[in-house]
Amino acid sequence: MFTSVLVANRGEIACRVFRTARRMGIRTIAVYSEADADALHVREADEAVLIGPAAARESYLDAAKVLAAARATGAEAIHPGYGFLSENADFADAVKAAGIVWIGPDPASIRAMGLKDAAKTLMIQAGVPVTPGYQGEDQTAATLAAEADRVGYPVLIKAVAGGGGKGMKRVDRPEDFADGLASAQREGKAAFGDDRVLIERYITRPRHIEVQVFGDRHGQVVHLFERDCSLQRRHQKVIEEAPAPGMDEATRAAVTGAAIKAARAVDYVGAGTIEFIADASEGLNADRIWFMEMNTRLQVEHPVTESVTGVDLVEWQFRVAAGEPLPLKQDEIALNGWAMEARLYAEDPANGFLPSIGRLDHFRLPDDVRIDTGVEQGGEVSQFYDPMIAKLIVHEETREAAAERLAQACGEVEVWPVRTNAAFLKRCLEHPRFVEGDVDTGFIGAEEGALASRDEASARAAALTLIAEAALDGGPDSADRYSPWSGQPGLSYGLRLNARARTATWALLDGEAIHGEAAPAPGGWRIDGGPIAQVGFDQVQTGERLFGFQADGDDFVLFVDGEARRVERFRVKAAASGAASDGALRAPMPGRIVAAPLSNGDAVTKGQTVVVLEAMKMEHALVAPFDGVVSGLSVTVGDQVTDGAVLAQVRAAD
Template sequence: MLESVLIANRGEIACRIIRTAKRLGLRTIAVYSEADADALFVKMADEAHLIGPAPARESYLRIDRIIDVAKRTGAASVHPGYGFLSERAEFAEACAQNGIVFVGPPASSIRAMGLKDAAKALVEKAGVPVVPGYHGARQEADFLRARAEEVGYPVLIKAVAGGGGKGMRRVEGSADFDAALESAQREATGAFGDPRVLIEKYILAPRHIEMQIFADAHGNVVHLFERDCSLQRRHQKVIEEAPAPGMTPEMRAIMGKAAVEAARAVGYVGAGTVEFIADGREGLRPDRFYFMEMNTRLQVEHPVTEAITGLDLVELQFRVASDESLPFSQDDLTTDGHAVEARLYAEDPEKEFLPSTGKLWALDFPEGEGIRIDTGVQAGDEVTPFYDPMIAKVIAHAETREGALTKLADALGETLVAGPKTNVAFLRKLCEAEEFRAGRFDTGFIDRNLDALEAVEQPHDDIAVIDGALTLMERQASELQVSEFGRSDEVRSPWSFSDGFQMFGRREGSIPLLVDGKRVDAREIFSPENVGSSVVVIGDARKSTDDPEISIDREVEVPDGVYVFRNGRQTLVQFFDAFDVDLEHLNGGDSVRAPMHGKLVAVFVKPGDRVEKGQRLAIVEAMKMEHALVAPADGEVAEIAAEPGAQVAEGARLIVLKTEE
């Protein structure tokens, strides 16, 4: 067995690798960026070394710095995790050249399968069906547009070196092709350092099914059954499960054989995933699936495979990297029950899943039989705009698919994240969706059901707001009032209001609030019938201060407000202070503002340009994803308030328009 390992990654996968390595008796060495100085994985490792600033290009993608740390610390091996350098042949070669074991496949396998165009050509020669499209070397925009016309719209533009939905765009027609190509290339360059793309026909009603394979250096190759990863948004997997619903033994055997042969063809060693797209219009059929790509690394969703097989894939990686043989053959492998994984992200489903940043004021996960949590953060950590916004993976395992989905839904209901917006309520809705439970779904399921999944903007929850207001009022009263005469025992009363005076009768005053950053006015009513108490009212919702129990899940108080959780939804309630206004981020006017913290990577207009409603004006990049900013109305560009390349805060004014509406 290896003696030590350097983990060339961060977040939850770094934590997972460290736990397994320590159990095996390996010394663990972490590398980290300035943004991760206080991260959980840094604290868990036996030693940790700074490798650069927050941007991945200057830290986690710097092969030279990682190798330097490995040499200085005497690391016997490097585990790349997933993402970053995990599928870079140059990294595997650099490790080999310096006498360091790369916990992954040889560089030749990464080159053969790590680039989607080369992989498709390879498996096509072996007789494996591939999605129709262009997988060649030419990258001129006019040439690629012509190939898309030949394939027929809709098409997918996909980064050759891509993964995780990065550098991927669906194009419905030729008018949208150039902008989509430019965006995909720019995103691919930022995420993988390689702008090349391929063109694929978009399969209708697609099911995304992948086979987990494992190989050792002694010629043994097996598959560890399939996973279904069809629930996606922005081509990013959201919920994964194993086995795949509707999978027949015949199709599993055919697909598994294709995956194993693809691995053998490139002399593969270690953990890998062969991904297929299946036409799901008539159920899963062995004559209607196509090879998409091979990921030459561990996958984010590997825990569902571990749950149904009882194997530890990270431990297997270390054993194979130590030149051990696989301890089983294909015939030895069986499945046990069903497992489902949900990716808990810091993002706002009500705002097109925009990434969300900020401090994690509270973080609680459920425990119990069949429940597993993989996370790389803890309460008090910051979610930054520099990396993937995943907070945790919540995994449930049960005897049946129905049981696993119910267990996962219950676990999500007990999960609490206070601070950044999250998709936890959305995930629970997905687990409970009747069509998904019945197995009637494909990769477009989420987009077709945004309203039912409440992944569109919702009105604020009046009950949650009232609960927050009552908590803030109680806290305000308890903090009063120390003076030279000592503490006052005065309670909140009609005399608290300073907007008028009356001796008798009903008394009513306004409570100015901020609810998730928006101004909301509650009313507090005193009447002769309720002496010593008041009623807080918003719309048709009301509650008395002497009966504060409201149907909520939980509260988390923070210095400037209170987070109220109800039905899995988070609401931040604060007192509005008219003298504490951020003029730069005020809403209103005709300003186009940054929807999240990130980097302004492109501006497509200049002062004086005429623009039409919906026209692309700029691109903001956050957490390795691009987000287009469009004109809210017809008008003229009056001002460009930020330069491309600048880091911008959420709500910052970027472009000012003179609009005609």
């Protein structure tokens, strides 16, 4: 066994690999960019090396710098994590050529499975069922469009070197094919340096089933059962679980058998995942599950497999890379209970799920579930990297218990001022369809309305309780001009000696005015005659519901079911500026311009793309808010822009 390992990655996966390495007595080495100088993974390592500026292509994607760091620190092995260089066969070759142990599959296996078109051809030869489509060499637009017509709409356009939903576009109509192709090619080129694509039939009720496989250098290949990753948004996984709901033993045997065939076809060594797409219109069935791709690395969702098998997959990676045989044979690997994982993203569901960046002034996660994270309170969420900040993992005896426990954990998340999707995750886990196991990759889109709902009544009661308590602390003679005791124009407060003390309480909840009657009650308040509400040191309880909160200057942040809600003492709101009605197209976050298909003076229709911004590995189209003419276009492809910058203007046609 090697005695030191450098992790060529960052964030939660670096911290995860370090955890196993420390347990095994292996010295840990981190690499970091200038943006990650104070990151958690840097402090957790025994040694850390700065490898470049914030941009990934100048640091984490620079193979020469990573290798130089390994040589300088005497690293005996390199673990690539996932993303970045993890599936880069040239990097794997360079590591091995330098005499350093590569913790991953052979470069030949990476190459064989790295391009989706070649991989599908190989799988057909190996007898593995594949999705109908086109993976040919002819990449002309005319040929691709003709093949899409042959396959039949809707189709998926997928970057051949893609992964994680990048370079993947669904197209429903022939007239939209050209735009979808251009976008997929652009994303593929930006993310993987390859703009080639393939065409696949789009399955109308698809489920995403994947099988964890593992091989060693002694001829053994095993599977560690399946995972279901069907709950997705924009092709990005949101919640994963193991095993797959509704999977019978015959179908499991078929899909795991196909996964073993796929791994053996490329002489696979190490941890890998065979991904399948299933037509779930009539439940899971062996003859309606097809190979999609292989990920030749550890997966983000590997903890659910670890939970149901009791296996430390990173330890297995270390042992196999060191030449040892797999610790267990196939018949010694058992499936136990149910596990679920939720991906906590720094994003704002109320604002179209746009990534949220900044300092984590308040960061509190539940302490009774497994947490894999690479950030902590006081850390920064950067615009330069993926917005996933943590994974919450639970393991229970049944699926119902796992979903309930994970929903509770998501509801306990407290993060501010960076926004997260915790409340959205909780609503997904509690949705009746999900609880019943009735999921597919279109679940979130189909249930968008229900998943956007909030418990406004509880939030309102808790917010008004905080304001009433704050007013009481200020007292009727307080000079606090925002206290309800002081009064506001148009409002009237006062004390009546012949009636129970009460006050009309006003607040702003996420900027919207709310009000109610707050009456003192034993130990707390009653809002509009409701249950007694009490305020503690950092919690407010209304009836049976308990919410966290923290002071934010003169105001508060209230945590409701995993969502941060800003509670302000009543102020006159300033008029909003820069609304879409003025025609200004503003950058929703810092990023880089990747497309500007129009020019000043061009006519546009409502919804037409004017500028495309790339940030945090995803494209965001800025579209015309109404019919008009482009003016004030101030950016070109390649420009870096700041949050809120006006990129173009659409003015109404004369």
